[in-house]
Amino acid sequence: MSFTITEENYIKAIFHLQQEDGNVSTNALAAELHTKAASVTDMLKKLKLKKLLSYEKYQGARLSIEGKKLALAIVRKHRLWEYFLVDTLQFGWDEVHEVAEELEHISSKKLVEKLDAFLGFPRFDPHGDPIPDSHGKMAIQQQVNLIDLPLNKPAEVCGVGSQSTQLLELLKHKHIGIGTRLEVKKTFSFDHSIEIKIRNQNSFTISQQLAQALFVKPV
Amino acid sequence: MSFTITEENYIKAIFHLQQEDGNVSTNALAAELHTKAASVTDMLKKLKLKKLLSYEKYQGARLSIEGKKLALAIVRKHRLWEYFLVDTLQFGWDEVHEVAEELEHISSKKLVEKLDAFLGFPRFDPHGDPIPDSHGKMAIQQQVNLIDLPLNKPAEVCGVGSQSTQLLELLKHKHIGIGTRLEVKKTFSFDHSIEIKIRNQNSFTISQQLAQALFVKPV
DNA sequence: AATTAATTTTAGATTTGTCTAAAAATAATT
DNA sequence: AATTATTTTTAGACAAATCTAAAATTAATT
Numbered sequence: 018m019s020f021t022i023t024e025e026n027y028i029k030a031i032f033h034l035q036q037e038d039g040n041v042s043t044n045a046l047a048a049e050l051h052t053k054a055a056s057v058t059d060m061l062k063k064l065k066l067k068k069l070l071s072y073e074k075y076q077g078a079r080l081s082i083e084g085k086k087l088a089l090a091i092v093r094k095h096r097l098w099e100y101f102l103v104d105t106l107q108f109g110w111d112e113v114h115e116v117a118e119e120l121e122h123i124s125s126k127k128l129v130e131k132l133d134a135f136l137g138f139p140r141f142d143p144h145g146d147p148i149p150d151s152h153g154k155m156a157i158q159q160q161v162n163l164i165d166l167p168l169n170k171p172a173e174v175c176g177v178g179s180q181s182t183q184l185l186e187l188l189k190h191k192h193i194g195i196g197t198r199l200e201v202k203k204t205f206s207f208d209h210s211i212e213i214k215i216r217n218q219n220s221f222t223i224s225q226q227l228a229q230a231l232f233v234k235p236v
Numbered sequence: 237m238s239f240t241i242t243e244e245n246y247i248k249a250i251f252h253l254q255q256e257d258g259n260v261s262t263n264a265l266a267a268e269l270h271t272k273a274a275s276v277t278d279m280l281k282k283l284k285l286k287k288l289l290s291y292e293k294y295q296g297a298r299l300s301i302e303g304k305k306l307a308l309a310i311v312r313k314h315r316l317w318e319y320f321l322v323d324t325l326q327f328g329w330d331e332v333h334e335v336a337e338e339l340e341h342i343s344s345k346k347l348v349e350k351l352d353a354f355l356g357f358p359r360f361d362p363h364g365d366p367i368p369d370s371h372g373k374m375a376i377q378q379q380v381n382l383i384d385l386p387l388n389k390p391a392e393v394c395g396v397g398s399q400s401t402q403l404l405e406l407l408k409h410k411h412i413g414i415g416t417r418l419e420v421k422k423t424f425s426f427d428h429s430i431e432i433k434i435r436n437q438n439s440f441t442i443s444q445q446l447a448q449a450l451f452v453k454p455v
Numbered sequence: 456a457a458t459t460a461a462t463t464t465t466a467g468a469t470t471t472g473t474c475t476a477a478a479a480a481t482a483a484t485t
Numbered sequence: 486a487a488t489t490a491t492t493t494t495t496a497g498a499c500a501a502a503t504c505t506a507a508a509a510t511t512a513a514t515t
Binding site for chain 3: 486487488489490491492493494495496497498499500501502503504505506507508509510511512513514515
């Protein structure tokens with residue numbers, strides 16, 4: 018069975034909105050895919066026929082086993098290509114998302130497996146998100162939100178909570194990137210800002226919003 | 237200006253059928269693209285509106301400067317990706333065409349340039365075809381059909397005339413591939429077969445059809 | 456519980472790329 | 486030159502994915 022790019026994008030969007038909780042609503046999907054609710058209804062009927070999801074009128078949708086398998090295959094390709102772009106082609110980690118959105122729809126199974134092997138079977142992409150293996154299994158991330166990191170515990174930045182250019186601009190300015198080592202030195206309850214220290218630099222404070230957008234892992 | 241995958245495939249097909257001679261006929265295009273003449277007519281009208289080609293009723297089509305530029309960009313991507321698949325991912329050179337047909341439509345300009353640099357700016361793809369550079373210029377191949385190679389002149393296989401699996405199966409069996417060094421030892425006018433000698437092997441004869449499908453360059 | 460608000464679905468239209476069947480133009484042949 | 490054959494175009498229809506506007510359903514609020 019093979020699917021159109023549009024169908025794959027719907028499946029991926031449902032997968033991302035589904036995480037545990039209940040069914041995905043028509044409106045939520047329309048927003049995620051920058052389309053209209055009426056279009057979503059049509060597509061959900063079609064994807065139900067193809068047995069990729071369960072769907073009842075007015076009740077939203079939920080991926081079937083088949084649908085989840087497809088979603089994981091797409092996510093796998095997306096993240097492997099992101100890793101390739103950053104690691105092999107030296108792209109900035111803030112400029113790979115768009116390109117990977119296209120590459121994730123290349124269908125060759127063999128290509129994915131060869132690419133995975135060439136890259137050395139990476140388990141996390143440049144944004145810190147886990148890459149599903151060829152069976153769809155993902156490593157569980159022991160990453161923690163920077164806001165939750167205990168004082169004076171050395172950690173390494175391993176992911177960001179968004180791909181907005183505004184965030185990435187700020188990170189570039191502060192010289193924070195994937196792999197940056199840091200410790201939290203102090204927290205301020207007034208505005209929930211926190212003071213962090215990067216190796217060989219003076220400490221400085223960052224806003225609550227920024228800290229919430231950063232994921233770190235103890236090192 | 238951006239184009240659909242279908243439009244790009246039409247432009248590429250016209251480019252390949254156009255080589256020097258006159259205009260490309262509707263029927264020739266329909267055959268090349270496995271579609272019907274009526275569909276081709278519709279698309280030619282559309283591509284004319286987009287100024288990618290000139291077209292007059294019943295007179296066939298010919299690419300404009302713009303159209304040629306687009307065609308060269310697509311061919312560039314196709315051949316760079318083929319090179320990548322063989323050189324970096326260790327694909328067999330007989331299994332890359334299909335995948336490259338998909339990859340050639342990835343739009344990112346930056347990706348193409350970075351890929352080119354990563355590969356070391358190769359000038360010929362694994363089938364021996366020249367790769368257009370970023371300005372659309374191709375190296376001129378001083379390659380010659382094996383049938384035209386003078387006796388006892390050492391040469392190296394640098395291209396094949398078709399991608400048919402039947403041909404590639406035969407080449408694999410005879411241990412002939414890109415880079416294989418050989419000399420022509422004798423020609424037989426009866427059936428136009430030729431006797432060739434590969435370094436460290438006994439000479440053997442190959443058919444006229446096979447010789448015509450092989451391109452070599454003096455070395 | 457009744458009314459209002461929000462969400463979701465239907466109905467009908469549009470665009471892109473395709474098709475078949477019939478008409479028009481060009482090319483080949485006697 | 487007239488007829489036949491081939492090629493190409495038109496006309497009308499269809500499937501995929503989308504849209505707007507109106508109707509139906511569900512959720513929220515008074």
